[in-house]
Amino acid sequence: MARELRQTDPKVSEAIDHERERQESALGMIASENHVSEAVLEAQGSVLTNKYAEGYPGARYYGGCQHVDEVENLAIERAEELWGAEHVNVQPHSGTQANMGVYFSVLEPGDKILSLSLSHGGHLSHGHAVNFSGQLYDVEQYEVDPETGYVDYDELARHAHEFDPDLVVSGSSAYPREFDFERFESIADEVDAYHLSDIAHITGLVAAGVHANPVPHADFVTGSTHKTIRAGRGGIIMCTEEHADDVDSAVFPGSQGGPLMHNVAGKAVGFGEALEPEFEEYARQVVDNAKTLASVLQDHGLSLVSGGTDKHLLLVDLRESHPELTGKEAEAALDDVGLVINKNTVPGETRSPMVTSGIRIGTPAVTTRGFGEEEMEAVGEVVANVLDDPTDDEVKREASWRVERLCDEFPVYE
Structure with missing residues (x-):
């Protein structure tokens, strides 16, 4: 296959090789x-x-779907497990x-969403003004405590009672602590709102049981399938049977056409790998590595939002x-030294999102390479020395030189 690509389109082939x-x-340390x-x-x-496989297994709009039906059913069954x-x-x-599918299933334009502020760790799709979610819905956002970072x-309950949202979102892209999903459920119930939990970053940690699971406490759970779960790139929606038909209709035909069946296959394979015992070991190491890195950076005088991490990322x-x-x-x-992270806003941010006052560092990819605490200590030293x-x-x-040695010792693909 690669040989064909080199012959047909050497420019694309060269870019992929590079x-x-x-x-x-x-060292890829972007948390997502x-x-x-x-x-x-x-x-x-x-x-x-x-x-093409528009529709769902057993109810497609095209013929010849018997084999892709099998693949999609495998992905669904493994996700349920x-x-x-x-x-x-x-x-x-x-x-x-995935978030769009949930919104379209239970909300009307102008309905109210209460979610975490982007500069405090939230996500664009939770209601930011530049995103469809902020353009279609009336959004207010809660923040972390400026003193603790939690x-x-x-205060969230007070805000919810004052705003009276139709949907409350628990979820983030740069919040280093676990959410209390049960408390979110209680607050949403108090104001008669739906509870959507977006676990895009922590799908793998939740699946492995090293992070709390929101499924028992949320009407809807969404996520990415290519971050800590290491499956095919894409999204996923989980919900109760009560909302199943509305969610499915909101995805297709409501917001998408034909599914990307090669991606669905990647999801099925990755989910199958996550069901193996080794995956729990991996997920635990992801968290242990993040805690080790946090400790090293703090020892070097760097300030972490909330003072540390419960999961796979830390915010400096x-x-x-x-x-x-x-x-x-x-x-x-x-x-410049081969350590890839991303700039990130922090609570109380005064700089623009293109400049920022913080950086976000994640451990999923280097843990996949085989890093343990010893390697994370070395990475922490590199980060601290370069920032100084x-x-x-x-x-x-x-x-x-230190990064190069680590890369040589722990290749991505043998």
């Missing part, structure tokens, strides 16, 4: 990224990309489209330790 080299020669297995790659690059959901839709093309549930607030250093500059300096002297060539040379 990207594979980049992934092998750099991971490395899937060769098996998932094969499924995603299969002939299933040729097949992983997360304990009554109903699963594996067709959303992304986590954002969600203040008493640079304003106290490096007030003149922006998140954008920190990202570029670390990228981001323009010092000698510091960068030393950091690059």
Whole structure:
């Protein structure tokens, strides 16, 4: 297959080769990224990309769907087992489209959503003004406590009673602590609102049982399928049987056409891998690695939002330790030495989202490479040293050498 691509389109082939080299020669520590297995790659690059399958298994609008029906049913059955959901839709093309499917299933334009502020760790699809969710719905957002970095549930309850939302969202893209899903359920019930839990980042941690599961406490659970769960790229919706028909109709034909069956196959394969005992070990190591990294960075004087992490990511607030250093500059300096993270807003942010005062660092991808606590200590030293002297060539040379050694010792694909 690769030989055919090189002959047919050498420019695209070369770009793919370079990207594979980049992934092998750099440490991917963007919290929303991971490395899937060769098996998932094969499924995603299969002939299933040729097949239209509008509708659902057993009820398609096209013929010839008997085999893709089998694949989609496998993905659904494995997801139900992983997360304990009554109903699963594996067709959303992304986590954002999964959220869209939920909104379209139970909300009307102008209905009210209460969700976490983007600068406090939320996500665009939870109601930001530049996103469809903020354009179609009346959105107010709660924040973390400025002193602790944690969600203040008493304040959240007060806000909910004052705003009277139709839907309350628990979920984030840069909140390093676990949510109290049971408390969210209680608050949503008090104001007669639906509870949507977006677990895009923590799907794998929840599936492995190393993070609380919102499925028993939420009307809807959405997520991405390519982050900590390491499956085919896309989204997923889980809900109670009560909402199953409305959710399915909101996805197709409400917001999507034909599902991407090669992606659904990648989801099925990844979910199957997550059902193996080794996956729980992986998920536990992801969290242990994040805690180790947090400890090293704090020992070097770096300030972490909420003082640490419960999961796979940590959020560094640079304003106290490096007030003149922006998140954008920190990202570029670390990228120069082969350590790929992303700039990120922090609570109380005063800089623009394209500049920021913080950085977000995640451990899923390096844990997939085989990193343990010893390697995370080395990574922490690299991060701290580079941030202390981001323009010092000698510091960068030393950091690059250490990153290169780690990459050589722990290849992504053998």
